[in-house]
Amino acid sequence: QQPVQSPQAVILRxxxxxxxxxxxxxxxxxVHWYRQKHxxxxxxxxxxxxxxxxKGHEKISASFNEKKQxxxxxxxxSQLSYSGTYFCGTRTDSWGKLQxxxxxxxxxxx
Amino acid sequence: EPEVTQTPSHQVTQMxxxxxxxxxxxxxxxxFYWYRQILGQKVEFLVSFYxxxxxxxxxxxxxxxxxxxPDGSNFTLKIRSTKLEDSAMYFCASSxxxxxxxxxxxxxxxxxxL
Numbered sequence: 001q002q003p004v005q006s007p008q009a010v011i012l013r014x015x016x017x018x019x020x021x022x023x024x025x026x027x028x029x030x031v032h033w034y035r036q037k038h039x040x041x042x043x044x045x046x047x048x049x050x051x052x053x054x055k056g057h058e059k060i061s062a063s064f065n066e067k068k069q070x071x072x073x074x075x076x077x078s079q080l081s082y083s084g085t086y087f088c089g090t091r092t093d094s095w096g097k098l099q100x101x102x103x104x105x106x107x108x109x110x
Numbered sequence: 111e112p113e114v115t116q117t118p119s120h121q122v123t124q125m126x127x128x129x130x131x132x133x134x135x136x137x138x139x140x141x142f143y144w145y146r147q148i149l150g151q152k153v154e155f156l157v158s159f160y161x162x163x164x165x166x167x168x169x170x171x172x173x174x175x176x177x178x179x180p181d182g183s184n185f186t187l188k189i190r191s192t193k194l195e196d197s198a199m200y201f202c203a204s205s206x207x208x209x210x211x212x213x214x215x216x217x218x219x220x221x222x223x224l
Contacts, residue, residue, distance in 0.1 A: 041216055
């Protein structure tokens with residue numbers, strides 16, 4: 001069961017904040033976040049394991065609410081380099097396949 | 111930083127032909143994956159591979175698909191008889207750990223089936 005991401009797209013001015021959500025109908029073991037720039041491979045940002053932890057990467061952070069089976073990615077004080085498509089990937093158990101959502105396209109403008 | 115290498119970067123083939131997509135995972139990684147992405151759509155899981163056998167595969171990965179690790183460094187995806195709908199970007203990924211391991215993706219092979 002693939003996770004559902006929202007919104008599909010967001011346009012930001014440099015310095016603005018955004019939140020991307022990723023939810024699943026199944027209990028999650030872990031959530032991965034990747035960013036893909038146009039024409040390139042997805043690049044790993046962070047993993048969150050069940051336990052409700054929050055992690056950070058530059059000014060990008062994420063939380064994982066296992067009760068809601070949801071993760072949120074927070075883009076804070078966005079930079080032009082944050083533009084790209086953000087994918088969440090979820091695992092329902094520790095060894096299971098990583099399934100990706102449809103992606104959220106983020107465009108940061110000057 | 112070590113990286114996953116994929117060749118070719120582009121492959122054009124006629125419907126019904128066989129194609130082999132090649133990947134060189136990061137050398138100390140033990141878990142290997144193939145994903146594909148149809149233009150503008152989500153990244154879809156195809157297959158995972160560990161210890162010289164398939165760990166898991168999706169419904170997309172039917173009898174037309176096979177994977178192989180022919181030697182200690184290469185990891186290949188073969189499509190026996192390509193269809194138009196196989197046109198996509200195919201990504202290879204590898205991971206040091208199966209459990210909680212982050213995936214390192216190659217830059218992909220764009221497959222176009224005519």
